[in-house]
Amino acid sequence: MSINSTEKTTADFNVDLPDASGHFGIFGGRFVSETLTAALDELQSTYEKLRNDPDFQAEFDKELAHYVGRPSPLYFAERLTEVCGGAKIFLKREDLNHTGAHKVNNTIGQALLAKYMGKKKVIAETGAGQHGVASATVAARFGLECKVFMGATDVERQKLNVYRMKLLGAEVESVTCGTKTLKDAMNEAMRHWVTNVEDTFYIIGTAAGPHPYPMLVRDFQSIIGRETQRQCDAQIGRQPDAVVACVGGGSNAIGMFHPYIKYPEVQMYGVEAGGLGLHGDDHAAPLSKGKPGVLHGNRTYLMEDENGQIMGTHSVSAGLDYPGVGPEHSWLKDVGRAQYVAATDDEAIDAFHKLTRLEGIMPALETSHAVAYAMKLAATMDKDQVIVVNLSGRGDKDIHTIAELDGVTA
Amino acid sequence: MNRISKTFDALATQGKKALIPYVTAGDPNKEATVPMMHALVEAGADVIELGVPFSDPMADGPTIQLACERSLAHGTSLRDVLGMVTEFRQTNTTTPIVLMGYLNPVEAMGYPTFVELASKAGVDGVLVVDMPPEEACDVDAMFEQAGLDFIYLLAPTSTEERIKTIGEVGRGYVYYVSLRGVTGSAAIDVEDVERNLDRIRQHVKAPLCVGFGIQNAEAAARVSDVCDGVIVGSALVSRIAEQADNPQQAMKDVSELAHSMRVAMDAHEALEA
Structure with missing residues (x-):
């Protein structure tokens, strides 16, 4: 089999799923509190426009080639x-x-989205610290303020990455609720986002979360x-x-x-x-x-x-x-x-x-x-x-x- | 007519506003909840929002997160919570009960089972924080048939289009989240709430109740001026936290705060009239 036809170097922009409301069959969707709905709508409409915008794609390609x-x-x-x-x-x-790691493909894409949306602050959740480091890195690259939420247990066992994030200019917030690991860091990042949605972009680290995140992370x-x-x-x-x-x-x-x-x-x-x-x-x-x-x-x-x-x-x-x-x-x-x-x-x-x-x-x-x-x-x-x-x-x-x-x- | 509508109709006739306290079921322990519910009614509650504890309460601040943790430490399950409602109903058949929580415990139980058991237990409404109308449309009819009101949230950021949608599908009352943030964050800005409620009233016929940021009797009285009901959660739950080792004292403190809100709200309404 040979696949060499009309290939793009960027994200996959021709997909059937998710459907318009973010579902992959029974999975996916957008199960969030009303307080986050407007922010996700804004992100979705921005991304719908940009994913077919040649300038945005060209900028993403350029970052992938010369920065990543x-x-x-x-x-x-x-x-x-x-x-x-x-x-x-x-x-x-x-x-x-x-x-x-692969994480930076996504953080570059989302940082560009933040830039296009005029958001000056980014937040991220992290477990091992890899996504936190990748987020802090692109925040430095684009001059964005960055706050990373990390479970207290992970802060303890990943000290070096915590220090890397700090060197990159990010603030690391240790999360002490629940199991004090990645899922709790994600809860806390969501809470922070709800409160600061106006000027803050949430860089989710994996192809999960409410629509449109699973789609856009996948595309990147x-x-x-x-x-x-x-x-x-x-x-x-x-x-x-x-x-x-x-x-x-x-x-x-x-x-x-x-x-x-x-x-x-x-x-x-x-x-x-x-x-x-x-x-x-x-x-x-x-x-x-x-x-x-x-x-x-x-x-x-x-x-x-x-x-x-x-x-x-x-x-x-x-x-x-x-x-x-x-x-x-x-x-x-x-x-x-x-x-x-x-x-x-x-x-x-x-x-x-x-x-x-x-x-x-x-x-x-x-x-x-x-x-x-x-x-x-x-x-x-x-x-x-x-x-x-x-x-x-x-x-x-x-x-x-x-x-x-x-x-x-x- | 169900208990929620009856309650709001009766309050309107008396020129009063609803006081709606929230407590997390099973906090500080399972045995404490039913007496707490009765004590809240005694203190002047019109509707009770009973929190179903969840391991990952994303939309809540630290006060209610910790209440969930205290409750889950005793293994409080959705079935246990429904059992508490059944027990409460043995002596109280009039005060509406709204279950408030997150979707996953309901998904785990299964919708048909949940609807049947909740209805049988005497639950009147359900507020699932992470279940917006777009995702609820498949199961909405099932809840309606069982006489369970699906209560939705509206926020300062809700667009006119969404307000219309929720005006159409929401039943019982609409819970207006008074500020950007999680439960238990900042103090409420009554003027801002009033402006938003004016906007919402154009599309929503159900009673409008306001929650988030109501920390004391004075705030409750001022907010009650611009809405149909006042929802108080974190302020009460933090009283339980302070006396988690002494459920009797916790119940007394919670009742006192709720009662002071009742008195202030009623005095305020009398003054306005």
């Missing part, structure tokens, strides 16, 4: 392939983007899949048999998957955080083990108890430690277009070490989940088959965690 450093390479991991003994494994190197991240299609054409003369990406909120995965939805011969695998294993409650795998519900403005698969209360999650990677998932993934699961699987903490850590030693590429712990599953998958496939793994982020931020697990005190 795109296109990111598609790299054949020869030694990893050899060790797995099956399909060829290619890595889409989002870890080489400015700030070290779709550059990943579109580049992959072009690079596969050029480098191997065909498209891969499978694409693999880790799924927390799911923005890197949807960025890879979305352009491939219409090519059913390409299998799509989303890898959730299996934590200590899917048999218990210590994981963060709503698609594998949860059920549909409503949280943070959208209907989607959630980790919840029998009374509809949202459960705490566990993952060795803070970036996957979220009880929900973007609504488009819930839809892809239910229509059977993508398969969602899980990798445990141990499998992810093992994959981290393997990739580091075999290829000299240190993946983020989030990304290591995708690598772990791809290694298993490759072993079951033929040698002439191809897997592309979205290498969504680099692992520098996790060295401290790995060192602790190895009993090394730095």
Whole structure:
């Protein structure tokens, strides 16, 4: 198969879903208090205009090329392939983007939206701190005031990223309610936004939340899949048999998957955080083990108890430690277009070490989940088959965690 | 006619405004809630908004978040809350009860089950903070058939178009959020509320009740001047927080504050008349 026709380098601007009210089948939508409705309407109408505006697209492209450093390479991991003994494994190197992860594709897009809307302040929620850093970075780049909400637990375990955000000029607000992690940071960011909606733009970090966020984050991240299609054409003369990406909120995965939805011969695998294993409650795998519900403005698969209360999650990677998932993934699961699987903490850590030693590429712990599953998958496939793994982020931020697990005190 | 309409009609006849206290069910413990509800009626409440606790109350400030946490620490479920309403109804068949909370506990129970159980328990209205009319249209008829009023919020930022929509689909009363922010934020600006309510009244026939930022008896009296009912939440809930270890004292403090609001509102109306 060859996909080289009328390809765009920017986000995917030709999609059927979501529908006009933001639904992907029964998922998505806009479940918010009346107090946020006007702000979301304003964002939606601005984005509807800009997504088809050539000037906006050109500016986005320019930022991606010269600031983010795109296109990111598609790299054949020869030694990893050899060790797995099956399909060829290619890595889409989002870890080489400015700030070290895919997150910046989205924050650049949303910062541009903020600029076009005349908002001088931006806020963001963050778990591991990657989205916070990416938001603080683009805020510095565009001269915007930036406040980042982060759970107190995460502030404690991600000190280095907190300091990075501060160096970039952002204010980090430690959130002490609830489980003191990502979901609570998101609650608090929403609360702040409601109060300051006039001059403030909320940069949501993943393809979730109320409409139009899942759509616009998906559009901005779709550059990943579109580049992959072009690079596969050029480098191997065909498209891969499978694409693999880790799924927390799911923005890197949807960025890879979305352009491939219409090519059913390409299998799509989303890898959730299996934590200590899917048999218990210590994981963060709503698609594998949860059920549909409503949280943070959208209907989607959630980790919840029998009374509809949202459960705490566990993952060795803070970036996957979220009880929900973007609504488009819930839809892809239910229509059977993508398969969602899980990798445990141990499998992810093992994959981290393997990739580091075999290829000299240190993946983020989030990304290591995708690598772990791809290694298993490759072993079951033929040698002439191809897997592309979205290498969504680099692992520098996790060295401290790995060192602790190895009993090394730095 | 349901209990909510009856109550507002009777108040209008007497030239009085509704006092609508909010407490979170199960705060500080499950046993405290039904006596608290009776005490609130005794203190002069016309309608009770009973909060269904949720783990992630996005539209609430710290006071009600903490109330949810206290309640959930005892595992208070939506079924438990409906049980409290059933118990309350054994001795009070007139005071309207509105359940206020977030959608997910209702989704988890399932709409048909929830509607049946709520109606059977004696619930009169439902205010689901994160369920706007666009998303509610599929289940709205089910609630209406069971005699449950779907109560909606309006905000200072609501456009005329939305005010019209909610004027059409809202029943019972409309809850006007008096300020930009979450529950328990700043103090209320009565002139600003009045201007907005004038705008809303052109499209909304249901009684207009005002909440957010009403911290004391004086504010309640001034706000009652420009609307049909006054909703008080965080001010009462913070009294419970102060006495969370002593539910008896909490009940006494909450009743006192509610009663002082009742007295101030009635005196104010008498003065106006």
